[in-house]
Amino acid sequence: MEDKLKIGVLTGGGDCPGLNAVLRAVVKTAIHDYNMSVIGFRDGYEGLILNNYITLDKGSVSGILSLGGTILGTSNRADPFNFPILQKDKYIYLDRSADLTANYERLGLDAVIAIGGDGTMNASASLSKIGINIVGVPKTIDNDLFGTDQTFGFDSAVVTATEAIDKIHTTAQSHHRVMIVEVMGRYAGWLALASGLAGGGDIILIPEIPYDIDVICEKIKERNRLGKNFSIVVIGEGAKAEGGEMIIKRMVENSPDAVRLGGVSNRLALQIEALTRLETRVTILGHLVRGGSPTPFDRLLATYFGCEAVRLVAQKKYGRLVVLKGNDIMSIPLGDVEGKVRTVPFDSQMIKAARSLGVSLGLDWEKIEEMSRGAELVEAIESGRDAD
Ligand code: F6P
Numbered sequence: 001m002e003d004k005l006k007i008g009v010l011t012g013g014g015d016c017p018g019l020n021a022v023l024r025a026v027v028k029t030a031i032h033d034y035n036m037s038v039i040g041f042r043d044g045y046e047g048l049i050l051n052n053y054i055t056l057d058k059g060s061v062s063g064i065l066s067l068g069g070t071i072l073g074t075s076n077r078a079d080p081f082n083f084p085i086l087q088k089d090k091y092i093y094l095d096r097s098a099d100l101t102a103n104y105e106r107l108g109l110d111a112v113i114a115i116g117g118d119g120t121m122n123a124s125a126s127l128s129k130i131g132i133n134i135v136g137v138p139k140t141i142d143n144d145l146f147g148t149d150q151t152f153g154f155d156s157a158v159v160t161a162t163e164a165i166d167k168i169h170t171t172a173q174s175h176h177r178v179m180i181v182e183v184m185g186r187y188a189g190w191l192a193l194a195s196g197l198a199g200g201g202d203i204i205l206i207p208e209i210p211y212d213i214d215v216i217c218e219k220i221k222e223r224n225r226l227g228k229n230f231s232i233v234v235i236g237e238g239a240k241a242e243g244g245e246m247i248i249k250r251m252v253e254n255s256p257d258a259v260r261l262g263g264v265s266n267r268l269a270l271q272i273e274a275l276t277r278l279e280t281r282v283t284i285l286g287h288l289v290r291g292g293s294p295t296p297f298d299r300l301l302a303t304y305f306g307c308e309a310v311r312l313v314a315q316k317k318y319g320r321l322v323v324l325k326g327n328d329i330m331s332i333p334l335g336d337v338e339g340k341v342r343t344v345p346f347d348s349q350m351i352k353a354a355r356s357l358g359v360s361l362g363l364d365w366e367k368i369e370e371m372s373r374g375a376e377l378v379e380a381i382e383s384g385r386d387a388d
Contacts, residue, residue: 005036007313008053008104009113011070012044012078012120016141016153017294018302019070022115024061025306031058034314039107040071045123046078048112049096051103066293074116077254079123084254091254097130104132111313113306115139117151118341119256121321125334128319135309136321136334139302141290144188146340147332148323152302157184157289158194164285165199165234171281172230178220178272178280182265184289185236188343191289193350196234196359203231203360205268207238207246208343209371211362213268217275219360224278235268237261242363262286304329346372 009026011019023040030036038056041047054060054072064071077084083096104112111133114124117140124134138145141157161183172179181201185191189206196204203219205211220231238261240246249262262284269280294302301324308322308329320331344350346368354361361368 005034005110005313006039006108007036007111007113007310008039008041008048008107008109009056009072010041010044010047010115011072011074011139012114012116012123013074013076013140014117014290015069015074016139016290017068017156017292018152018298019074019115019139020061020064020067021294021299021302022137022139022152022306022309023056023071024064025303026113026310027056027061028058029307029310030313034310036310036313039109041112043073043075044078044116044120045080045100045114046075046083047072048103049078049080049083049100051107053107065299068292068294076119077252077256079119079256081123081126082256086254097127100127101130101132109133111135111318113137113309113313117142118145118337121145121334121337122256122339124321125319125338128334133313133316133318134334135312135318135331137305137309138321138323141191142185142188143190144186144342146337146342147321148342149326150301150324152294152298152305153290154190154194155297155301156292156295157191158198159295160289160292161191161195161234161285162198164283164288165195165201165232168283169200169232172232175279176229178231178233178269178276178278180233180235180265180269180272180280180282182235182237182262182282182284184261184286185238186261187238187341189236189239190344192234192236192239193344193348193354197350197353197357199232199234201232201234201359202228203233203362204354205233205235205239205362206344207236207240208346209361209363209368210240210242210244212242212364212367213271213275215360215364216268216362217272220272220276220278233265233268233272235265237264239264239362346375
């Protein structure tokens with residue numbers, strides 16, 4: 001009889017709804033289907049480096065399916081290859097991958113299931129190359145992880161942002177104002193576009209399409225001419241003006257991606273007021289969209305991902321990321337996603353729908369078409385290169 005397998009699980013990067021649902025699925029599948037034992041590392045890879053873990057059994061994951069956040073804690077600073085240590089008020093960075101490997105071996109682990117976003121998957125791909133058996137599970141409200149049609153957490157964030165936009169509508173209408181709602185999403189506009197369309201936004205600004213303030217103001221004025229004396233603008237935190245830069249709120253010194261965005265809407269509001277003379281207000285949703293209970297869709301996706309991750313471990317298929325493709329749960333090599341960001345493609349249904357509905361994306365459609373042709377060209381050149 002083969003020895004009982006022992007696996008570790010961890011949650012890394014920014015939290016999102018559905019993390020606990022994955023943990024529950026991992027633990028239940030591991031015990032129920034494969035009689036494995038499971039431990040959970042605290043605060044992402046930090047727990048694996050510092051040997052900080054808890055034993056997970058069916059009881060530890062009972063009642064957590066609908067719970068936001070993660071019972072294991074998380075960190076978006078615990079990069080094993082660039083691990084921050086505070087020394088005399090200054091951070092120094094050390095490669096702790098050897099400590100991580102030693103601890104992995106000391107614990108007698110057969111594999112680690114790492115649930116996280118791009119930062120966690122980049123680290124996982126590198127750890128996989130130095131011999132750690134890893135299976136990745138893609139999370140993030142940003143929906144920007146390469147290789148999967150959707151990450152869990154995104155649907156819940158869309159629901160929260162849409163509810164906020166619905167509520168903002170009433171004040172916009174009553175006060176005849178321009179109301180700007182800013183949502184997270186870093187370098188991809190999935191959340192802004194999805195919640196903007198679902199919430200009936202009039203102007204949606206995303207990082208993929210730099211905006212022209214005159215196009216935005218013209219749309220607002222046109223609505224006023226047509227008797228619509230209010231407008232809703234939904235903007236992704238990473239959106240920028242044509243020829244401009246993203247608005248950086250702060251740099252987080254000890255984080256692998258130090259940039260923290262937020263506040264682009266304040267600048268936009270001042271410009272809109274100056275150019276239209278219409279009262280404009282800003283609501284920045286920030287971390288609100290990362291909280292709360294996962295939607296049924298996210299609970300299911302998280303569950304399917306968790307079950308599949310354990311199956312891959314049982315089949316010794318390591319170095320892979322569980323993904324959603326159409327309606328299927330599959331897996332791809334972790335190396336395929338390393339260093340990549342999945343932005344909104346120009347031919348996406350959401351962009352097509354925005355155009356058909358008369359929603360402005362903050363730039364003339366001719367210019368958007370031009371950008372789209374440019375992107376197609378780049379894609380063709382790159383796939384030609386891949387084919388070589
Ligand atoms: O990647 C998820 C995310 O919520 C982004 O949308 C956002 O820019 C970032 O994390 C915020 O990070 P932090 O929680 O460190 O402020």
